[in-house]
Amino acid sequence: MSVPLLDLTRQYQPLREEFREVLDRVCDSQRFILGPEVDAFETEAACALGVAHAVGVTSGTDALLEALMALDIGPGDEVVVPTFTFFATAGVVTRLGATPVFADIDPVDFCIDPQRLADCIGPATRAVVPVHLFGQSADMDGVLEAAGSVPVLEDCAQAWGADCDGRQVGSMGVMGAFSFFPSKNLGCFGDGGLITTGDPELNRKLRELRVHGQSGVYEHPLVGGNFRIDALQAAVLRVKLPHVDGWIEGRRANADRYRRLFADAGLEGTVGLPRAVAGRGHTFNQYVVRVPKRDALRAFLTERGIGAAVYYPLPLHLQPCFAALGYHQGDFPVSEQASGEVLALPVFPELTEDEQHEVVGAIAEFYGA
Numbered sequence: 001m002s003v004p005l006l007d008l009t010r011q012y013q014p015l016r017e018e019f020r021e022v023l024d025r026v027c028d029s030q031r032f033i034l035g036p037e038v039d040a041f042e043t044e045a046a047c048a049l050g051v052a053h054a055v056g057v058t059s060g061t062d063a064l065l066e067a068l069m070a071l072d073i074g075p076g077d078e079v080v081v082p083t084f085t086f087f088a089t090a091g092v093v094t095r096l097g098a099t100p101v102f103a104d105i106d107p108v109d110f111c112i113d114p115q116r117l118a119d120c121i122g123p124a125t126r127a128v129v130p131v132h133l134f135g136q137s138a139d140m141d142g143v144l145e146a147a148g149s150v151p152v153l154e155d156c157a158q159a160w161g162a163d164c165d166g167r168q169v170g171s172m173g174v175m176g177a178f179s180f181f182p183s184k185n186l187g188c189f190g191d192g193g194l195i196t197t198g199d200p201e202l203n204r205k206l207r208e209l210r211v212h213g214q215s216g217v218y219e220h221p222l223v224g225g226n227f228r229i230d231a232l233q234a235a236v237l238r239v240k241l242p243h244v245d246g247w248i249e250g251r252r253a254n255a256d257r258y259r260r261l262f263a264d265a266g267l268e269g270t271v272g273l274p275r276a277v278a279g280r281g282h283t284f285n286q287y288v289v290r291v292p293k294r295d296a297l298r299a300f301l302t303e304r305g306i307g308a309a310v311y312y313p314l315p316l317h318l319q320p321c322f323a324a325l326g327y328h329q330g331d332f333p334v335s336e337q338a339s340g341e342v343l344a345l346p347v348f349p350e351l352t353e354d355e356q357h358e359v360v361g362a363i364a365e366f367y368g369a
């Protein structure tokens, strides 16, 4: 039996008619840019996330970029980011002419280590971007304490619905950046993103920046960009929003079942399972284990038709495009070790018990358990 890493058709099929209706609704209206669907989605998303303001944008990358623009980040500024994350977290900093300053991660939650973050704060630090990696919140109390008066922009791209001691991600920093890339727990039919904030002034600025910094008709107090979410994507997201909590529960149930299956197979000592830190609900956007002989295991699973992926094989401080920053192998040992050990296994909500047996059975076979 082959097992995909992710099968979005299983989510789509039961909702197919609803999607068709809303797509027709938008097409019949011919209102594709901002308008009622985007307004309604923003209101519903802000309510679901427990934030005052939510601004729909083109992607998670643009959410990060625009949020940093709203903080006036530019040349000469430093922005602290974890080195173990998706490229966009640091790429947007460089695109604004600022300098990413990398920090190592915590080995348990894979998120920025507040101690290491504190070491990176200096006179030129203008923002800190913790990433809620794989669907679990970073240690936000530690992050906020280490950041002090420096603004914290949460990268929530992988973590819709995650929380830290009852506070939802995207509500703890000055802003939060979300992605609706199709593979996210809440994903649209293409690219989309969202910026959250509790600050009315930032909300106003974000709304101007997403339309080229325009405050009135052809009046530009700021230079912004075209960062508008499509009305079609907003309409799709409104169909999915009421289901997302249930889908997250499905992922958690699958993570629980993996725990039992790996224990039954006697693999507890070999396969390092993801751990939900107390007080921080994991939403398992990715189910990431740590394994010995990772690349050989991955090749073995691929041969069996079992989807598995490596997020991320190279920490950002070792990426060629950041060579001029002067980092070296050995600078961030926790991230470097994680890059050699991590493997994401299928965990999507519609995954069946039989499929999970197949995954664990194949891993047991590989290790001769």
Ligand SMILES: Cc1ncc(COP(=O)(O)O)c(C=O)c1O
Pocket (backbone or CB within 6 Å): 059, 060, 061, 062, 085, 086, 088, 089, 131, 155, 157, 158, 178, 179, 180, 181, 191, 192, 193
């Ligand atoms: C941590 C992180 N930040 C930012 C992004 C960028 O989001 P998008 O692909 O919507 O531009 C992603 C996307 O995977 C991500 O995982």
